Amino acid sequence: MGRPLWFVAGAGVGVYAAARARRAAEALTADGLRDRLRGWQVGARLFAEEVQQGRAERETELREQLGLRPHGIPELTRGGEAPPARTSPTDAPKENEN
Incomplete structure (x- = not known):
């Protein structure tokens, strides 16, 4: 019974080694390397x-805990009033008027 078992x-x-060798050879082809690289790229993108x-x-969470304003560009206002709306470039304040 020992010889048939061995x-x-x-x-x-032998079958397992042949299958592993075939997979390794396929992975080293141009298509296999390209697929592996794309897999790494997708994984890196998902991780990021x-x-x-x-x-x-x-x-x-930290902003809520510390009672800070939501992130973004803070509004620069004077005394709580909204800045004047400009309708055209000519409405801009002029400098050096005498």
């Missing part, structure tokens, strides 16, 4: 997006 085990290892989303969420 024969089957050897055949199984998740990091960005986590950073934004944490920033929002």
Whole structure:
């Protein structure tokens, strides 16, 4: 019973090694390398997006905890009143008027 068992085990290892060798050879072709590179790029992009989303969420949490204004460009106003709206470039304040 020992010889048939070793024969089957050897055949199984041979089939496994042949399949692994075929996969390795396929991975080293131009198409295989291109696919692997695209996979890395997609993974890196997804990772960067998740990091960005986590950073934004944490920033929002910290701003809420500290009672800060929402992020963005703060409005520069005088005494709570809105700045005057300009309708055309000629409405801009003139400098050095005498």
